[in-house]
Amino acid sequence: MKTSNRLAMAVCAAVVSALAATAPVVLAKQAGSGAQAGATATASGEVRRVDAPGGRITIKHGEIPGLELPAMTLVYRAEPGLLAGIKPGQTVRFTATRQAEGYVITQIQ
Numbered sequence: 001m002k003t004s005n006r007l008a009m010a011v012c013a014a015v016v017s018a019l020a021a022t023a024p025v026v027l028a029k030q031a032g033s034g035a036q037a038g039a040t041a042t043a044s045g046e047v048r049r050v051d052a053p054g055g056r057i058t059i060k061h062g063e064i065p066g067l068e069l070p071a072m073t074l075v076y077r078a079e080p081g082l083l084a085g086i087k088p089g090q091t092v093r094f095t096a097t098r099q100a101e102g103y104v105i106t107q108i109q
Contacts, residue, residue, distance in 0.1 A: 002006075006031060007057055013072070022054065038097065040067075040097045040106070042093065042094065042096075044091060045060050045061030046063065048060055049075075050086050050087065052080050052084060052086075054080075057076050057083055058076075058077060059092070062094070078104050082107075083108070086108065093108070094108040
């Protein structure tokens with residue numbers, strides 16, 4: 001019986017760990033749910049990851065009141081051409097719009 005308890009505890013720990021890893025994304029969806037589609041705001045933040053071919057960029061930023069987002073690290077979508085030359089570690093200023101399927105960067109420098 002002790003082995004099954006250990007296994008159950010290990011499974012629970014794995015589930016909690018997986019949920020904790022996705023918390024910023026879940027929080028972003030909940031926090032921004034009040035912002036209307038089409039809401040736009042400009043902010044700055046630190047680039048964490050760039051997937052230019054996939055049209056995604058991860059930015060750690062402060063609160064963005066215009067999009068009803070708290071300070072967090074969030075994955076944004078963007079046209080691949082906008083992401084050319086952007087590298088992790090850079091501080092960027094960007095304009096993002098809330099769309100039905102998420103947040104999209106329309107300008108970045």
